Amino acid sequence: MTDRPAYSWPDPDRDYANGAFIPGAGDYPPRWSREAAALREALGPRAELDLAYGPSPRERLDLFLPAGAPRGVVVFVHGGYWHLFSKAEWSHFAAGPLARGWAVAMPSYTLAPDARLSGITAQIARACNFVASRVGGAMVVTGHSAGGHLAARMGCADLSVPVARVVPISPLAELGPLMATGMNATLKIDAAEAATESPARLRLRDGVTAHVWVGAEERPAFLWQARVLAEEWGCPWTAEPGHHHFSVIDGLKDPESDLCRVLLEGL
Known part of the structure; x- marks a missing residue:
């Protein structure tokens, strides 16, 4: 059994403790690293690495390129509570978008506490x-967990980003509850930043479509x-059966997944 924090209520740290409730949680990051390295090697020159x-x-x-001319580009933003x-x-x-003929870009970013959200x-x-200067066609931004927050932010009306669609996966869309967690000593979210950086408090930009997963x-x-x-934006949302926080992104490896x-719906 996975070690879990002792129950108390309310308990924001327990609310956002994913690994404590996933059997074998510690096995996921090393597996991800191995599979990621294997894909980069397999792509060879179609993997353009460490572009500034x-x-x-x-x-x-x-930047990972499909075998033919890209139909567009997917930007995937990683999680890890920023x-x-x-x-x-x-x-x-x-792998999934590549097999469908889409380029895929995966950025790193400065981590907290060296950067604010x-x-x-x-x-x-x-x-x-x-990425838009390098790859033509429609841009879709997706991301997982904290990356889901950042993907959602790319669709918000206060930003000017050439994005056609955002698909936040397990997003942290309302930052207020995170202010009460222990990790906020690292994140340093305050009330002002929660107001300006919570996608759920911001309007979806006109012309951008969205689906929350x-x-x-x-x-x-x-x-x-x-x-x-999803309710604030008036967009669809899907709770995928059989998946927890670490497995919910597995569908991105399968071009035929839901x-x-x-x-890529509608593009």
């Missing part, structure tokens, strides 16, 4: 604009986050 999209050291992205991981662990989740948002917007077996807080965003279908 901004001046800071972590403003780098990998303070963990990099682009290197996620490359294999490009507003600064990370600005970096991902810069990455999207850079979440695993049906995720923590209740993540199901709430997904539903709140997630890949929804990702």
